Amino acid sequence: MEKIRILIAEDHKLIRETWTFILNTDSRFTVVASCSDSSEAVEIAAIKNPEIVLMDINMMPLNGFEATARLAIVSPETKVIGLSFYSELLFVKKMFAAGAKGYITKNSGREEMYEAILAVHSGDLYVCEEILKQGFDVHALPVMDSSNIGTLTDNSMGSLTNKEIQISQCIRQGLRSKDIAGRLSISIKTVEVHRHNILRKLQVRNSVSLVNVLNSKNGYVKYSF
Amino acid sequence: MEKIRILIAEDHKLIRETWTFILNTDSRFTVVASCSDSSEAVEIAAIKNPEIVLMDINMMPLNGFEATARLAIVSPETKVIGLSFYSELLFVKKMFAAGAKGYITKNSGREEMYEAILAVHSGDLYVCEEILKQGFDVHALPVMDSSNIGTLTDNSMGSLTNKEIQISQCIRQGLRSKDIAGRLSISIKTVEVHRHNILRKLQVRNSVSLVNVLNSKNGYVKYSF
């Protein structure tokens, strides 16, 4: 039986090396390359056409969403599985919108990683247990093909209006609704409506999480400790 | 030759399982247990007396510093190697002050993890390349033994106590006081007191500003893409 050819794109060396090791140890898989750089991942994929890419969403210089969308162009046969510490549905959706076929978090089990690779390789979509539990329905997503891949990769911030973006920047600075209202010369109630809409659109439940999402978009990578 | 007996304490299941796998694959090592809970790590160590503990510094309900200090009491022969995403010297120092004998980041190589285990097992102190490059001199540290272990887990970080640091990290993750109370098994009221004290000590007026201060000090890496 042919081994499934895998590319690992993950910026933490220890994780990248251990995953390479365990996948190569399994007779079903072979890691054809690994890299810590997302641009490199796209280049390598274009040359080696791996069947599967394990793609961390926190990478330089492109984030996982952008790298996934580009990868779909240079190597359409390659299937991407998103990998991250986050189970935030926003990231999951963004990865699928970018053309990913699977998503697992680092709270998944080792067996779950195998399952994900096998499922995606055989043409299925896959998300891990942790994300399923949040009520995410992978089959309810619009089908992603060459016609619309990448079109939704900016939908999070893109769906925020100018005012919402402006206000979210104020929130990020630690300003209260009262402060924002004063600064923008609008009613506190208006600010509150905007806040609510921002949280709803970005699917977070409080301002701290909002700021985390905003930071992750603008190039901050959040580590948890 | 006797295998080196290892306990892995790491909250991300996928990482925990892959490390268990690769260490068990190597004839020099055997993973006697692994867990995602720091209290459990202390309990297990007390029973199994592993020679080495690989301890992630981000754990619940104790952080890595506290777990390491307690471990020194219940299993003095056990040597702890700190593991984290951070090369922040503050965290490295705190871990050594808590009694750790080694520290590697997740940017270390797989071979470096082996080296660390072997070095620490043979009685040396060890820090990875990445930390060495920052000019950290492990041998310049005061010697840690039963008389002073834990005494230096103090106020280098803006005079926040261990509990306050732990709670501020929970806040950073977007958790509410209710969530934090549940996770740490303490009263919401206690969490609120800590929150209040944290804000007062760091001279900020809300959680978003707190997170900004925490991010500016450590843990966040600004990427440009």
Place this chain on the structure above:
DNA sequence: TTCCTACTAAGTGTTTACCCTTATATCTTC
């Protein structure tokens, strides 16, 4: 011992955030 710090947790407020609905005016766009 006494002192000090940390952790715990209660009480009692005020303020802010967040949820949901309704509504008006303006603007583009089909």
Place this chain on the structure above:
DNA sequence: GAAGATATAAGGGTAAACACTTAGTAGGAA
């Protein structure tokens, strides 16, 4: 002109954060 999106802002509600106080316990230090 109708439809849709945006910005505005109000009312009424719950939940959470924040402010301040008191107080018991535990442990180490003086």
